[in-house]
Amino acid sequence: MPENTATVDSFSDMPDLEKKVLAVLSAFESSRRLEASGEYVFPDGRRVRPTVEGIKSFLSDGATLEAKKTATSLRQLLKIGLVMKRADCYFLSDVGKKLGRKCRKERMSKGYDNLLSRTETSKAYSMFCQRVFGKDLSQYNVLDMEQLNTLIEKLELKPSEVALDLGCGNGRITEYISDLTGAKMVGLDFAPEVIKRAQQRTVDKKDRLTYVVGDMDDLSFQEQSFDAIISIDTLYFVENIDATIEKLRSLLKPINGRLAIFYGQSCDPDESRDVLLPQSSKVGAALSNNGLAYETVDYTASSRGIWIREIEAAEELKELFAKEGNADIYEDRAQDAKRTLEKIENGRQVRYFYLAKLKK
Ligand SMILES: C[S@@+](CC[C@H](N)C(=O)[O-])C[C@H]1O[C@@H](n2cnc3c(N)ncnc32)[C@H](O)[C@@H]1O
Incomplete structure (x- = not known):
């Protein structure tokens, strides 16, 4: 195919390895690039140059892919204009960027489908949540009961109101909030299997609970649909945080609409x-850029305790996780906790709750 003939439609018949390579290059582009070395720096501290070897090292789905196959895929992607090459480094073209985001999203939603279906049925994970957060709501976040209670108190949801839980995962937090307040809740997530199970689990609460498959970057609700919108550890995944907040604002009712966000942020040593x-x-x-006044609660200090409990609980439950075939969940939680704790100790990680309210 001649250069630059690829379109977003080329996606469906693309070989799997090429989709993976596009997804990796797209992940590179969403992280910070150091001008001097040409490396990308990931939030977990990994540094990588976008060379054949760098790309190969990110194809981490268990397949031991040879550099040769990766290089062949890159050549093919170059030929159809999705990728550009400068010296030994590869970058996405404009169409490549669009397709790369699509590939990355597809892989992420499959990943969450797989991960969250296992956390929901894992005895070890249930014990982990109980120990770390104070209650098992199958949380995949850093939200303990203190934070969840603050959210519920500050939102003051009424049974007549409707709230959206953005990136609800398995939706047990959504369900808990609705059970306590009587409010109608809509849980949205892009992982279809996770949503299907949430619908089945709550079939007898259908009058209050709706779960839908949807993409946070492409929300199709009508304007002014919600009294409140909550996002618990999900805005990390949006393409453009300013545009997302603008959209969320438009979905809130203008009188007493509330936007509640939990978000952790880190910075690099430099x-x-x-x-x-x-x-x-x-x-x-992003809230200020959209003209929204907000209050914050700083949960950095208390989240330090959560991360410590995560490390301890993961270690205690390590064998049970392994017996269930869920050793990767243990690894993921333990490693994330250790990395984040180190950043907190160095003053390079914060966690805030943000609450913005539209006019009373
Ligand atoms: C860290 S988990 C948090 C889940 C849940 N809010 C909780 O606190 O337990 C992030 C969630 O966001 C979802 N997600 C990521 N990107 C998304 C997107 N573009 N659209 C919808 N959901 C997305 C994932 O499937 C996952 O369930």
Whole structure:
């Protein structure tokens, strides 16, 4: 195929490895690029140049892919204009960027389908949540009962109101909030199997609970549909946080609409810690840019305790996780907790609750 003839429609018949390579290049582009070294820096501290070897090291789905196959895929992607090459580094073209985002999303939603279906049925994970958060709601976040109670108190949801839980995962937090307040809740997530199970689990609460498959980057609700919107550890995944907040604002009712967000943010050693102040943080800035006044609660100190409990509980339950065939869940939680705790100790990680309210 001649150069630049690829379109977003080329996606469906693309070989799987090429989709994976596009997804990896798209993940690179969403992280920070260091000008001098040409490396991308990931939130977990990994650094990588977008070379054949760098790309191959990110194809981490258990397949031991040879560099040769990766190079062949890249050549093919170059030929159809989805990828560009500078020296030994590869970058996405404009169409490549669109397709790369699509591939990355598809892989992420499959990943969450797989992961969350296992956490929901795992005895070890249930014990983990009980120990770390104070209650098993199959949370995949950093939200303990203190934070969840603050959310519920501050939102003051009434049975006559409707709230959206953005990226609800298995929707047990959504269900818990509705059970306590009587409010109607809509849980949205892009992982279809997760949503299907939430619908089946709550079939007798259909008058209050609706679960829908949807993409946070492409929300199709009518304007002014919700009294409140909550996002618990989900805005990390949106393409453009300013545009997402603008959209969420439009979905809120203008009188007493509330937007509640839990978000953790870190900075690199070479960045100023000022980026972590509430007003200059990513969410704070996006709320201000959209003309929304907000209050914040700083949960950095208490989240330190949560991360410590995560490390301890993961270690205690390690064998049970392994026996269930869920060793990767243990690894994921333990590693994430250790990395984040180190950042907190170095003053390079914060966690805030943001609450913005439209006119009373
Ligand atoms: C860290 S989990 C948090 C889940 C849940 N809110 C909780 O607190 O337990 C992030 C969730 O966001 C969902 N997600 C990620 N990107 C999304 C997108 N573009 N649209 C909809 N859901 C998305 C994932 O499927 C996952 O369930």
